[in-house]
Amino acid sequence: MRYQFQFEAVFAEADRILNGVLLTIGLSFGAIVLGLALAVLLVAAKSLFGRWVGMLVDAYVELMRNTPFLVQLFMMFFGLPLIGIRMSGTEAALLAMTLNLGAYATEIIRAGVDSIHRSQIEAGLSLAMTKRQVFQYVVLMPALARVWPALSSQFVLMLLASSICSFISVPELSGTAAIIEQNTFRSFETYIVVTLIYLALALSLKVSLLWLGRRIFPRLSSLDRLDAKAEAA
Amino acid sequence: MVTFGWPEALFIFRAAGWTLLLTAIAFLIGGLMGGVLAILRLSRIKLLRRFAAGYILVIQSIPVLMVLFMSYYGLSLFGIELPPFLAASASLAIYVSAYLAEIWRGSIESVPFQQWEASASLAHSPAQTYRYVILPQAIRISLPPTVGFLVQLVKNTSIVSVVGFVELSRAGQLVNNATFQPFQIFTLVAAIYFAICFPLSRLSRHLEKVMNASRPH
Numbered sequence: 001m002r003y004q005f006q007f008e009a010v011f012a013e014a015d016r017i018l019n020g021v022l023l024t025i026g027l028s029f030g031a032i033v034l035g036l037a038l039a040v041l042l043v044a045a046k047s048l049f050g051r052w053v054g055m056l057v058d059a060y061v062e063l064m065r066n067t068p069f070l071v072q073l074f075m076m077f078f079g080l081p082l083i084g085i086r087m088s089g090t091e092a093a094l095l096a097m098t099l100n101l102g103a104y105a106t107e108i109i110r111a112g113v114d115s116i117h118r119s120q121i122e123a124g125l126s127l128a129m130t131k132r133q134v135f136q137y138v139v140l141m142p143a144l145a146r147v148w149p150a151l152s153s154q155f156v157l158m159l160l161a162s163s164i165c166s167f168i169s170v171p172e173l174s175g176t177a178a179i180i181e182q183n184t185f186r187s188f189e190t191y192i193v194v195t196l197i198y199l200a201l202a203l204s205l206k207v208s209l210l211w212l213g214r215r216i217f218p219r220l221s222s223l224d225r226l227d228a229k230a231e232a233a
Numbered sequence: 234m235v236t237f238g239w240p241e242a243l244f245i246f247r248a249a250g251w252t253l254l255l256t257a258i259a260f261l262i263g264g265l266m267g268g269v270l271a272i273l274r275l276s277r278i279k280l281l282r283r284f285a286a287g288y289i290l291v292i293q294s295i296p297v298l299m300v301l302f303m304s305y306y307g308l309s310l311f312g313i314e315l316p317p318f319l320a321a322s323a324s325l326a327i328y329v330s331a332y333l334a335e336i337w338r339g340s341i342e343s344v345p346f347q348q349w350e351a352s353a354s355l356a357h358s359p360a361q362t363y364r365y366v367i368l369p370q371a372i373r374i375s376l377p378p379t380v381g382f383l384v385q386l387v388k389n390t391s392i393v394s395v396v397g398f399v400e401l402s403r404a405g406q407l408v409n410n411a412t413f414q415p416f417q418i419f420t421l422v423a424a425i426y427f428a429i430c431f432p433l434s435r436l437s438r439h440l441e442k443v444m445n446a447s448r449p450h
Contacts, residue, residue, distance in 0.1 A: 066430035067423045068388035070402050075423070078415035156294070163296035164392060174298055187306040195299040202294035 009184040010193050013176075020176030021197060023090070027172060028159040028205070030094050035101030035158070036151075042106045043113055044135055057106065064103030069161050072096045077168045093165035093172075101158045108150045112143030145217035152209035156202050163198070173197060237414040242421060248404030249425045255390045255400060258322045260383065263329025270334035272363075275341060285334065292331035298392055300324045305396050321393035328389065332382055340375035341367060377444060381437040384430045391426075401425060 010017075042061075046054045064072070076092040087095065116139050124134035144151075166175035177194040181187045235241070273285035292300065301324040308315050315323070344367050352362040394403030405422035409415050 062431065062434070063427070066384065066388075066434055067426045068391040068402065070391040070394075071405070071419055071423045071426060074402075074405070074409075074415065074419050078409060079419055082416055160294075160296040163298045166298075167392075167395065174296065177302075187302070188310050191299060191302045191306060195295050195303060198295045198299060199291060206294075 005189060006186055007189050007193070009186050010180060010189045013180045013183065016176050016180060017173075017193070017197070020171060020173040021201070023171060024159070024162055024173040024201065027090070027094055027097060027162050027165065027170075028155075031097035031101050031158055031162075032155050034094075034098040035105055038098060038102035039105030039109050040140070042102070043109045044132075044140075046106075046110065047113060047135060047139075048131055061103045061106050064100055065107065069096065069100050070164050070167060072100055073164065073168055089165070089168045089170040092168060093162070093170045097158060097162060097165075100161070101154065104154050105151060108147050108154060109143060111150075112147035113139055115146055116143055141217070145213075148209075148213040148217060152206065152213065155209060156206050159202055159205055160198065173201075235411045237408065237412045237417050241408045241412065241418075245401065245404045245408060245418070245421060245425070248399055249401045249429075251399065252387065252390050252401040252426075253429070255318075255321060255325065255393065255398075256383070256387050259325035259329050259390070260386060262322065262326035264333055266326060266330035267333030267337060270330055271337040271341060274334060274338045289331045289334055292327060293335070297324070297328045297389055298395070300327050301393060301396060317393070317396045317398040320396055321390075321398045325386070325390060325393065329382075329386060332385070333379065336378045336382060337371070337375050340371040340378075343374055344370045373444065377437050377441040380433055380440060384433045384437070387429050387433070388426065 042057045046057045073093065073096045076087065076096045077089060080087065080092070120138055120142075121134055124138040125131075129137070162172060163174040165172055166178055169175065171179070173194055177190050181190045184190065270285045270289065273281045274289070276282055276285075301320065304324040304327070305315060305317075305320040308320070348366055348370065349362060352366040357365065390400055391402035394400060394406065397403075399407070401422055405418050409418050412418070
């Protein structure tokens, strides 16, 4: 069978695609900023407060990491209205993405915090810093610098997972794809175009996060490299 | 109106079986593809290395949902009408192959290079080196991340509901459409996923500890 590719119909919907791209970028950016903030707060709570807080944080992390994002999305969208919290699809999507990414980022940052040598913390305490000050000034930034690559990969995975928000009719990129497909009956062409856009988005996000990491942690990452060299020697 | 009761719960439990089956098939086929890709990725021939690296980069940079749509609609263009179950397994296998290939490549590379030299000095062929020296060690190293990835796979099977295949998430949706009791239903669905995934997560973490403890330094 010969198939005639017709991309014109898809390109005619460029405006719609652009809106979808913007919403995908907006959702991902929002989830990255909010999720990162949430994770830093949770890790801080875990290392500053007692065992009970730690166990609560662990429970949240395990719950999020061991259930599908799709089910979490359904919980926010269908479940929350029952207890009076009514949200639009886009708001539910942002909430689900934030909570999901927050859990993964908590786990990653905690690993970074664990990797900070005890002597650093003792040094901070011996300077009469409070535990909170030690966490804020001594532990947090080096920990973030160390796990930045892992965090970046998680951010990219979240960008890709945002496509699932189309399941609750959020008009982000894959949601628009579904609409365009219904309008044009050009399924394959639509998904080729949209897939290429996702590819471009994911690769640009990856590159900009690398660049950002070098900008935010220039001194710290070079120190780490020195550490690695010293260990290798 | 239908309320959420035993028949509905049973329907959801049965669908969990499909989730497990889908996971097993995707893991087996994807694992085979991933193994080949990992070896291509480390091949001495530049073209093969490039091909494998490109495939992995592309698949890891697009949503699984798009892989699913492309294989579902793409193949039907060539007159191949894939039943949803096949389209679902095929696209999940493609997704699995890219991630396992990277995990396994990393594991093979983390076998110390002296092992390659030692094997070569025993006049082993590359195939023999892999079989008797490198793979036994690499498989041990790869076990924790592979089990960890299995958790991702179980969760990601949820998206194949979009091509009409009734697995756990789709079953939850269907029951919800009939009963409008989302909290009970999706709590049950989430609990089943959790019951599958949590032991795997724990196993992965346990294996990681065991592996680290057995390291000489």
